[in-house]
Amino acid sequence: MARGFGLTLDNGVVVDENLEAAPRVAALGDVARFVHASGLDQDHIRVEHWQVAADHAWHLAHRWMGEVATPAVPYFWSDQYGKKIQMLGHPRPDDEVVMVSGSAEEMKWLSLYVRANMVTGFLR
Numbered sequence: 001m002a003r004g005f006g007l008t009l010d011n012g013v014v015v016d017e018n019l020e021a022a023p024r025v026a027a028l029g030d031v032a033r034f035v036h037a038s039g040l041d042q043d044h045i046r047v048e049h050w051q052v053a054a055d056h057a058w059h060l061a062h063r064w065m066g067e068v069a070t071p072a073v074p075y076f077w078s079d080q081y082g083k084k085i086q087m088l089g090h091p092r093p094d095d096e097v098v099m100v101s102g103s104a105e106e107m108k109w110l111s112l113y114v115r116a117n118m119v120t121g122f123l124r
Contacts, residue, residue, distance in 0.1 A: 012046045017071070019060050026060050029053025036074060036090050039118050045090055049076035083107060089121030097123075 007021045008014040012033035019026045019034060030048045034056070055072040062069035077086040091113030102109030113121035 010044075014044060018063050019056055028056035028060065032056060034071075036071075038090070038120060040116055040120070043090070045074070047074045047076060047090070051076055086124045087121060089113065089119070091115070091121035095120050 005022070005025070007025070007027075010033060013021050013027035013031050014033045015021045015027050015035070017035045017037075019028060019032060021027050029050070029052055030046070033044045033046050036043050036045045052072075052074060055075075059069045059071055073088060074090045075086075075088050077084055079085075092115065095113040095115045098112045098114055100110045100112055109124070111123045112119050113123070
């Protein structure tokens with residue numbers, strides 16, 4: 001159905017930096033394949049977490065009201081087996097992982113993801 005409206009589908013509804021798939025047509029949250037710009041490059045990504053949908057809605061509402069709204073850095077968390085996992089950023093699988101504190105044995109740590117000497121994500 002989305003293709004019938006001229007929207008681009010490619011692992012989600014492809015949107016621009018303003019979350020628009022077409023003029024005055026937006027896609028948010030799980031369905032949106034949005035622009036994530038880091039200091040290194042720019043990717044179209046999807047993050048399937050309700051926090052991203054809430055951040056997208058805030059950004060879009062402010063943008064459509066004529067305000068300048070900077071997109072949030074992708075962030076999610078999950079509670080698994082009594083532990084909270086938190087990720088900030090959008091690292092790639094081949095980014096270097098640097099343990100900053102804690103240890104895997106303790107099951108509590110802070111790690112940085114690094115690519116080309118730039119931090120791309122935090123995992124706690």
